[in-house]
Amino acid sequence: MTIVEEREAPPAAPPPRRGNRIWALLRNSWRQLTSMRTALVLLFLLAVAAIPGSVFPQRAVNAEKVTQYYTAHPKLAPWLEKIGGFEVYASPWFASIYLLLFVSLIGCVVPRLIDHVRALRIAVPDAPKRFERLPQHSDEWTSGQEPAAAAAVIAQQLRKRRFRAKVREQADGSFTVSAEKGYLKETGNLLFHISMLAVLIGVGFGHWYGWHGNRILVGGADQGFCNSLTQYDDSSLGPRVTAADLPNFCLKLTDFDATFQSTGQPKTFAATVSVTQNGGAAETRKFTVNDPLRLDGASVHLLGHGYAPILRYTDRYGVAQTKVVPFLPVDAMQTSEGVAQFPDVNIDPKTGRRDTKLQMAFEGRYLPTVAKDGSATSAFPAENDPALYLTAYQGDLGLDVGTPRSVYSLDQGQIATGELKNITGARPHPLRVGETWTLDDGSKLEFLGTRPFATLSIRYDPTQSLALVGAVLGLSGLMLSLWGQRRRVWFRALPGTPASSGGTLLVAGGLPRTDYPGFPDEFASLVKTAEEGTS
Amino acid sequence: MAELSNQLLAAAVLAYLFAMICYAGEYAFGKRSHIGKAAARPARQLVGAGAPAPSSVAPSSVADDVVPDDIVPPPARRDRAELIGRIAVGLNVLALLLHLGALVTRGVAADRMPWGNMYEYILSTTFVASAVWAGVVLTRPKVRHLGLFATLALVVMLGAASLIAYTPVGPLVPALNSYWFIIHVSTVIIGSGIFLIGAVPAAMFLIRNGYDEGKRSFPYTLGKRVPEAALLERLTFRLHAFAFPLFTFGALIAGPIWAEASWGRYWGWDPKEVWAFISWIVYAGYLHARATPSVKRTVATWIALIGFVTMLMNLFGVNLFFEGLHSYANAG
Ligand code: HEM
Numbered sequence: 088m089t090i091v092e093e094r095e096a097p098p099a100a101p102p103p104r105r106g107n108r109i110w111a112l113l114r115n116s117w118r119q120l121t122s123m124r125t126a127l128v129l130l131f132l133l134a135v136a137a138i139p140g141s142v143f144p145q146r147a148v149n150a151e152k153v154t155q156y157y158t159a160h161p162k163l164a165p166w167l168e169k170i171g172g173f174e175v176y177a178s179p180w181f182a183s184i185y186l187l188l189f190v191s192l193i194g195c196v197v198p199r200l201i202d203h204v205r206a207l208r209i210a211v212p213d214a215p216k217r218f219e220r221l222p223q224h225s226d227e228w229t230s231g232q233e234p235a236a237a238a239a240v241i242a243q244q245l246r247k248r249r250f251r252a253k254v255r256e257q258a259d260g261s262f263t264v265s266a267e268k269g270y271l272k273e274t275g276n277l278l279f280h281i282s283m284l285a286v287l288i289g290v291g292f293g294h295w296y297g298w299h300g301n302r303i304l305v306g307g308a309d310q311g312f313c314n315s316l317t318q319y320d321d322s323s324l325g326p327r328v329t330a331a332d333l334p335n336f337c338l339k340l341t342d343f344d345a346t347f348q349s350t351g352q353p354k355t356f357a358a359t360v361s362v363t364q365n366g367g368a369a370e371t372r373k374f375t376v377n378d379p380l381r382l383d384g385a386s387v388h389l390l391g392h393g394y395a396p397i398l399r400y401t402d403r404y405g406v407a408q409t410k411v412v413p414f415l416p417v418d419a420m421q422t423s424e425g426v427a428q429f430p431d432v433n434i435d436p437k438t439g440r441r442d443t444k445l446q447m448a449f450e451g452r453y454l455p456t457v458a459k460d461g462s463a464t465s466a467f468p469a470e471n472d473p474a475l476y477l478t479a480y481q482g483d484l485g486l487d488v489g490t491p492r493s494v495y496s497l498d499q500g501q502i503a504t505g506e507l508k509n510i511t512g513a514r515p516h517p518l519r520v521g522e523t524w525t526l527d528d529g530s531k532l533e534f535l536g537t538r539p540f541a542t543l544s545i546r547y548d549p550t551q552s553l554a555l556v557g558a559v560l561g562l563s564g565l566m567l568s569l570w571g572q573r574r575r576v577w578f579r580a581l582p583g584t585p586a587s588s589g590g591t592l593l594v595a596g597g598l599p600r601t602d603y604p605g606f607p608d609e610f611a612s613l614v615k616t617a618e619e620g621t622s
Numbered sequence: 623m624a625e626l627s628n629q630l631l632a633a634a635v636l637a638y639l640f641a642m643i644c645y646a647g648e649y650a651f652g653k654r655s656h657i658g659k660a661a662a663r664p665a666r667q668l669v670g671a672g673a674p675a676p677s678s679v680a681p682s683s684v685a686d687d688v689v690p691d692d693i694v695p696p697p698a699r700r701d702r703a704e705l706i707g708r709i710a711v712g713l714n715v716l717a718l719l720l721h722l723g724a725l726v727t728r729g730v731a732a733d734r735m736p737w738g739n740m741y742e743y744i745l746s747t748t749f750v751a752s753a754v755w756a757g758v759v760l761t762r763p764k765v766r767h768l769g770l771f772a773t774l775a776l777v778v779m780l781g782a783a784s785l786i787a788y789t790p791v792g793p794l795v796p797a798l799n800s801y802w803f804i805i806h807v808s809t810v811i812i813g814s815g816i817f818l819i820g821a822v823p824a825a826m827f828l829i830r831n832g833y834d835e836g837k838r839s840f841p842y843t844l845g846k847r848v849p850e851a852a853l854l855e856r857l858t859f860r861l862h863a864f865a866f867p868l869f870t871f872g873a874l875i876a877g878p879i880w881a882e883a884s885w886g887r888y889w890g891w892d893p894k895e896v897w898a899f900i901s902w903i904v905y906a907g908y909l910h911a912r913a914t915p916s917v918k919r920t921v922a923t924w925i926a927l928i929g930f931v932t933m934l935m936n937l938f939g940v941n942l943f944f945e946g947l948h949s950y951a952n953a954g
Contacts (some may be wrong), residue, residue, distance in 0.1 A: 123914040127907055134903040141896040176891050377800035377884045388886035544886040558875045568862045
C-alpha cells in the first residue's frame with residue numbers, strides 16, 4: 088500500500104491578516120473536505136444512508152408496496168414520506184452525501200494527478216548516502232570495468248526490465264544508478280477515481296435524459312401499440328424529456344411462446360412481434376427474457392406474460408360486443424384475475440340513450456389448467472384445461488367520473504354504495520372455451536378463447552454506455568492500483584581503491600514503496616544480473 | 623443425485639467438524655509446534671522487509687517477547703501436536719473434496735450450474751471460502767492455527783444454509799438463464815467467498831493484537847497461539863485486495879449488464895442490489911482506511927469486519943427479510 092501523505096494544514100500558517108479570515112476558513116474547510124479521513128467518513132455515511140432503502144418500500148422500485156405501507160402504518164408513513172423514506176436514493180440527504188464525496192474526490196484527485204504527472208517527468212531521486220538503512224541492500228562486489236561503464240551496463244539492464252533509470256556522476260568520481268518501477272499503480276489509482284466520476288455522470292444523465300414505460304401487449308393485429316405516452320399503462324420521463332421526444336415505432340404481438348418444466352416452473356419465454364419504425368416497412372422480430380428487442384432509441388424488454396380471454400357480450404337488445412381482456416397472473420401457475428367492462432351496452436334502440444344502471448361487468452378468475460381437486464387456483468401455467476370463473480355485475484361502473492382507475496378491477500366504491508350490484512350470486516359461473524352463459528335478463532356472455540399477452544418494459548437510457556465504460560475503466564485502474572507494486576533500487580559504482588588499481592566497487596540498495604512481499608526476491612535477482620553483467 | 627448431494631454435504635460438514643476438532647487439539651496441545659517456530663523466523667524477515675507504513679502492529683520480535691512462553695511442551699507432546707495438526711489439514715482437504723462433490727452432484731441433479739437459489743449460492747460461496755483457506759494453509763503452514771476458526775466459520779455457515787435455506791432441486795426461472803448470469807454469479811460467488819474467509823484472519827488479528835497489548839480477558843486469550851499480528855493483518859489485506867476487484871466486476875459490472883438485458887434497467891435499488899452496494903462501499907472504506915496513515919490498522923480491520931456483516935446480510939438476510947426481484951430463494 089502506498090503511503091499517502093495527507094494534506095494537513097500547512098506547518099506554519101502566516102499570521103492572520105484582517106479580511107483573510109474567510110479565505111482561511113474556506114481554505115481549511117476545503118483541506119478538511121479533501122482529506123482521506125473525510126473521504127472515509129463520507130463513504131461510511133453513504134453505506135449507512137443506503138440501508139433504509141432496503142428496509143422501507145421504494146416508490147421507484149414498487150409503488151404499490153408504498154401504498155400498502157400507508158395502509159399498514161398510517162401514522163408512520165407520512166413521516167417517512169417527509170424525510171424521503173420512500174425515495175431514499177432520490178432524497179436530498181442521500182444526494183448531498185454522494186455529491187460531497189465526489190467534490191472531495193475531485194479535490195483529492197486533481198492535486199494527485201498533477202503530482203503524478205510531475206513525478207513521471209522528473210528523474211528518479213538520487214541514491215541515499217547509506218544503503219544499509221534501506222530494507223534491502225547487497226554485499227559489495229568488484230568489477231573490472233570502469234565505474235561509468237559499469238553504471239551504464241546496470242542502467243541498461245534495469246531499463247530492459249522496464250525500470251525508469253538515471254545515471255549520475257558524483258563529485259567523488261563515483262557513479263550512481265537510480266531506478267524506479269511501478270508508476271502504473273498510481274496511474275491506475277487515479278484512473279479508478281476519475282472513472283467513478285464518469286460513472287456518476289453516466290448515471291445522472293441517464294436519469295435526466297432517459298425515459299421508460301410499461302405496457303401490456305395483447306396478441307393480435309387489432310391490439311397493436313404505438314410509442315406514445317397515452318398508450319402506456321404507466322410511464323415516467325426524465326426531467327429533460329418531453330412526450331414529443333419519444334421515438335416513433337409500433338409493435339404488434341404476433342406470437343408468444345412459453346415452455347414449462349413438468350413442475351410448472353417456466354423454462355423459456357419468447358415473443359414474436361411485427362415492428363414498424365419511423366413509418367417504414369414492418370419487420371418480424373423475436374425477443375426473449377434475457378435478450379431484449381433493441382430499436383432505434385429504445386429497447387423493449389420482456390418481463391412476463393399472461394392470457395387475455397376473448398368475451399362476447401350480447402345485450403338484451405341483441406347487440407353484441409367483443410372484448411379481449413388481459414387477466415393478470417397472481418401466482419406462478421398463472422392463476423389470473425381480471426374484469427371485462429361493458430359500459431356501452433343495453434342501449435334502448437328506441438331512445439338511443441345509455442342507461443348507466445344497465446352497464447355490465449364480469450369479474451373473476453382465469454385458470455389455464457383447472458386443478459383436479461377443484462381448488463380456485465391453477466394447477467399448471469400452460470393452457471391444458473382452461474376455464475373462466477366469472478361473476479356478473481350490473482349498474483354504474485363509475486367510469487364517467489373522470490378519475491383514472493385501474494382497468495383490471497372494479498371500482499370498489501361503486502360496489503360499496505350499491506351503484507354497482509352483483510347480479511349472479513356468490514358462486515362464480517364456470518365457463519369453458521366456446522360455452523355461452525345466459526343471464527336472467529336474456530343477455531348472453533360467450534367465452535370465445537384466449538390470446539396471449541406480453542408484459543413489456545420499454546426504456547431508453549442515453550448514457551448507460553458511459554456508465555459501463557466508466558465502470559470497466561475503473562475496474563482496470565483498480566486492478567493496476569491494488570495489484571501493482573512500486574519500488575526503487577539504487578546502485579553505486581565506486582572507483583576501486585587504490586584508484587590506480589582500476590576496476591570498480593559496486594553495491595546496491597532497494598526500497599519497496601508499497602507492501603510488496605516479493606521484493607527481496609526481485610532485488611536479489613536484480614543484483615545477480617548486475618553482478619553478471621559487470622563481471 | 624439430489625439425495626446424494628445432500629448426503630455428501632452432510633459428510634462434508636462432519637469432516638469439517640472433525641478437522642475443527644483436530645485443529646483444536648493441536649491448538650490445545652502444543653504451545654508452538656515445530657513448524658510454528660521454524661516458520662516464525664522467515665516470517666519475521668518478511669515483516670521486516672515489508673510495509674514501511676507506520677502501523678499499530680507491534681513488530682514481531684516485540685510480540686515474541688510479550689508472549690510468555692509459559693508452557694514449553696516436551697518434545698513428545700510437540701510431535702503429537704504436529705501430527706494432529708497434519709491430520710487436521712488432511713481432514714480439511716477431505717471436507718473440501720466432499721463439499722465439491724455435494725456441489726457437483728447438485729449441479730448434475732438440476733442439470734445446470736449449482737447456484738440457482740439461495741441454498742446453492744451459499745453452498746458455492748462457502749466452497750470458495752473453503753478452497754481459498756485450503757490454499758492458504760497448504761502454502762503457508764504457519765497459519766495452521768487459524769484452522770480452528772476457519773472451519774468453525776464454515777461449519778456454522780453450512781449448517782445455517784441447510785437449516786434456513788434448504789431448497790429442493792429445481793430449474794432456473796427464465797430470467798436466470800443467460801450466460802451473463804453465469805458470469806455475474808460466479809464472480810460474485812468467488813469474490814464473496816474470499817471476503818468471507820478474509821474475516822477469519824481479520825478477527826484473529828484484532829484478537830492477537832489485543833493480546834499483544836496485554837489484554838487477557840476472553841476472547842483475547844484466544845490470541846495467544848495464533849500467528850503473529852503483522853502476518854494476520856497482511857493476510858487479511860491480501861485476501862480483501864484480491865476479492866475486491868472480483869466483487870466489483872461481478873456485482874457492479876456483470877450484474878448490471880445482465881439486469882439491463884433481462885429487467886431493462888441496469889441498476890434499480892432492489893434490496894439485493896442495495897446490500898451489494900453497501901458491501902462494496904464498506905470494503906472500499908477498508909482499503910481506504912488501510913491506505914490512510916492516520917487511521918490505525920485495528921480500525922481499518924474493524925471496517926473489514928463490518929464488511930463481513932454486510933456480506934452475511936446479503937447471503938442470508940436479504941433473502942429472508944426483504945422481497946425483491948432477486949429473492950428467487952422462495953420461488954420453488
Ligand atoms: C467515490 C468514492 C471513493 C471510492 C469508491 C474510493 C475507493 C477506493 C479504493 C477501493 C481504493 C483502493 C485502491 C488502492 O488501494 O489502490 C482507493 C484508494 C485511494 N483513494 Fe479512494 N475512493 C473514493 C474517494 C476518494 C477520495 C474522496 C479520496 C481523497 C480524499 C480518495 C483517495 C484515495 C487514495 C489517496 C487512495 C490510494 C491508497 C493507496 O495508495 O493505496 N478516494 N479508493
